[in-house]
Amino acid sequence: MTMIVQKYGGTSIADVDKIKRAARRVCAARRADCDVVVVVSAVGKATDRLIEMAEEVCDAPPRRELDMLLATGEQVSIALMAMALQSDGCEAVSYTGGQIAIRTDTAFSSARIRSIDVQRIRRDCEAGRVVIVAGFQGVTEEGEITTLGRGGSDITAVALAAVLDADACELYTDVAGVFTCDPRIVPNARRLDRISYEEMFEMASTGSGIIHPRAVLFGMKYGVPIHIRHSQQEGEGTYVVQETPAMEDILISGVALKPEIGRVTLSIVPHKPGVVAAVFSAIAEADILVDDIIQNEITRDTATISFTVEHADLADVKPIVESLCAKVGGELTIDVGLAKVSAVGVGMKSHAGVAAKMFQALAEANINIANITTSEIKISVIIDKADGEAAALAIHNAFGLDRSGACRE
Amino acid sequence: MTMIVQKYGGTSIADVDKIKRAARRVCAARRADCDVVVVVSAVGKATDRLIEMAEEVCDAPPRRELDMLLATGEQVSIALMAMALQSDGCEAVSYTGGQIAIRTDTAFSSARIRSIDVQRIRRDCEAGRVVIVAGFQGVTEEGEITTLGRGGSDITAVALAAVLDADACELYTDVAGVFTCDPRIVPNARRLDRISYEEMFEMASTGSGIIHPRAVLFGMKYGVPIHIRHSQQEGEGTYVVQETPAMEDILISGVALKPEIGRVTLSIVPHKPGVVAAVFSAIAEADILVDDIIQNEITRDTATISFTVEHADLADVKPIVESLCAKVGGELTIDVGLAKVSAVGVGMKSHAGVAAKMFQALAEANINIANITTSEIKISVIIDKADGEAAALAIHNAFGLDRSGACRE
Secondary structure (H helix, E strand, C coil), rough: CCCCEECCCCCCCHCCCHHHHHHHHHHHHHHHCCCEEECCCCCCHHHHHHHHHHHHHHHCHHHHHHHHHHHHHHHHHHHHHHHHHHHHCCCEEEEEECCCEEEEECCCCCCCCCECCCCHHHHHHHHCEEEEECCCCEEEECCCEEEEECHHHHHHHHHHHCCCCCCEEEEEEHHHHHHCCCCCCCCCCCCEEEEHHHHHHHHHHHHCCCCHHHHHHHHHHHCCCCEEEEEEEEECCEEEECHHHHHHHHHCCCCEEEEEEEEEEEEEEEECHHHHCCCCHHHHCCCCCEEEEEEECCCCEEEEEEEEEHHHHHHHHHHHHHHHHHHHCEEEEEEEEEEEEEEHHHHHHHCHHHHHHHHHHHHHHCCCCCEEEEEEEEEEEEHHHHHHHHHHHHHHHHHCCCCCCEEEC | CCEEEEECCHHHHHCCCHHHHHHHHHHHHHHHHEEEEEEHHHHHHHHHHHHHHHHCCCCCCCCHHHHHHHHHHHHHHHHHHHHHHHHHCCEEEEEEECCCCCCCCCCCCCCCEEECCCCCHHHHHCCCCCCECCCCEEEECCCEEECCCCCCCHHHHHHHHHHCCEEEEEEEEEECCECCCCCCCCCCCCECCCHHHHHHHHHHHHCCCCCCCCHHHHHHHCCCCCCEEECCCCCCCCEECCCCHHHHCCCCCCEEEEEEEEEEEEEECCCCCCCHHHHHHHHHHCCEEEEEEEEECCCCCCCEEEEEEHHHHHHHHHHHHHHHHHCCCCCCEEEEEEEEEEECCHHHHHHHCCCHHHHHHHHHHCCCEEEEECCCCCCEECCCCCCCHHHHHHHHHHCCCCCCCCCCC
8 A cells, every 4th residue: 555644834734724724635645545644743833932932931941841842832733633634534643753652862952863663653554544643753762752953844754754665755835846946035946846865955954944954864865755745736846856867967956045144263273183073062062053164274283163053053152162262272253144055956066167157156246255165066155144145046047047957068 | 858749720820920930939849948749730721722723623623632632731831830940040850741651541531540650750859850740631551642621730739749648739729728609709708728628529529610629539538738829829728638526516618609500301211220320321431520410200110310511511411312312212301501509518417407598598589499419518509590699699698608617506
């Protein structure tokens, strides 16, 4: 029997009508004789409201208790979804992350899944029931409730699809798929029919909020067929698939913008073994995700290390680097008001000149580049926040992304 | 070390300010070197809002999913309370019912506690932490989330006090204790310093919403010292204690009003063994609590059985008794718009004339009595809903309950 995992994000179940509409879609799949496992996020802006409550009670909510709080958002959704399905005559049963033993490590607020017990899910599917699982949450060995971080429901869905060896993992959202750039920034952006896991990962990591980068990695690792679709519209979305040779003909698949990043620069750090490790160990211990790291050797003994983080993480990062600076010596600069624009495409691997073309486009738009970082299939530039949208548009136009297949060399 | 269980109801933690105030009270107890276990209900009207959501999604929410939904209310509260305490510098840890293994039977929406694992709580208390437990909820052997029914947090608190052998179980609410009658109905009602478990049970069962009757029974069974207090005011409340001989001198301790009850009457039922059992088995299977049962034999072969239920349960009861009537024969009458007024006092056990005095007071107030039921320490009358408050006032006055000790014979 075909097994489908469907994930509905917060905007797809933002109110009672949308929950009922999502339930009808689930029922249709079940009636087409598929086993269906549904993963849901918190309803609409429920998570934001819970965070607001926590911040009213306490300036820096302890992460264990924050996870205890936030996990309720998805628990509300699974219950409502199960009710909507049963009301449509579709047998359904809801489970929290703990109830189906989605075991994670103990990194509260950004936990990683270690294992999932599928026995209960399989038993329910065999009995003809739709299984509804709370996304975003898990439990540690000791039964502590953890959450996987923002966008964690994507990870839950792809992980479930992997362990259940599902035939498809459909991620329902409020856009029709993956676009060459955010259509709010570039109005003539085009929906991609297919994108490789690698490209999707880079797009997701560099600002396309459509799917969580860890979910893409999970999907790539286990070969999960991911389909990103609109929850309120019919029609195909974007398939995330293994890279094919034909994809390399396309230089750039998309442009992503991260509009709010902060940059931390440690100058004149004693350039000796262990210092860099000390910096990033301390940051990792605080469970802060570092975006890009740039190190330039300046003299034989000193160096400058820069790294970027989400703007929201700057407050957490600051005391850590300050105390490190005091310990190892060095000057600290923190810059806000920056953005990152990235061009992503597997074509870069085999085609020269992509970087040059991109920098040329930015220069013509009179945009100053502060930092550059690259990977095998991605080029990112750090620029002024004010230039972000113009930069994305300039790159999108330079590579002709609005025209299907136009950017073949 | 002294061990205190404190329970804060929804009105006591209705907003952020009240949560912080409750947290300060908890801290004070902890700093007085007590082990403190805190039980919290859902914040303010959270449970009502969740029920509304469920009813928007589905006409008759399945109870398993309703419990899944409602349990989130208390989970939100424990997290916020833990944050408030830690923000006050008081180490604290929150647990769901499942995490400390509050095991219940499988009667969703009205589950009964079977056991509680106190190991984790004791370990935290020994480490100097305040333990915060979600009231109202538990889990079955299979890990299904259950709720204990309205007022279930009282039961959680008293049960925890019992298994922990606590020195006190303080129930914080929005009134200053137990009154001779609801002060909104009888303005000169008086706060009782002490009340026996038996009286408290009858008061609670007959309409005083101040504490759940099952919580009182639990307290009585295990001798838990219960103290009902105001959460926003200092000063003593009412102690619920073992009956003492001196209490018997007081004829009536209080008057309770249930303003909304429904009565189901089955007439001309074939009066043979098993019929009554069949009626109440069917109702019990649906987990509906029957209030009073009144049976009058009319002829040798037929009888009339009446029973009262909460007004809200009538919709669930109706189809059950209709199908029973069709099966065993008989006529069905359902009355709404009724109220029940009860006089409660251990003095009744040893003093004659209490019932007569009560009926006389009602007659003088021109109030018609539809049904009468009694227990050893309680007399209840079913009357028109419109007469409810007048009846409570008349009885309160007749027994001079506004004057301390005035109703000694």
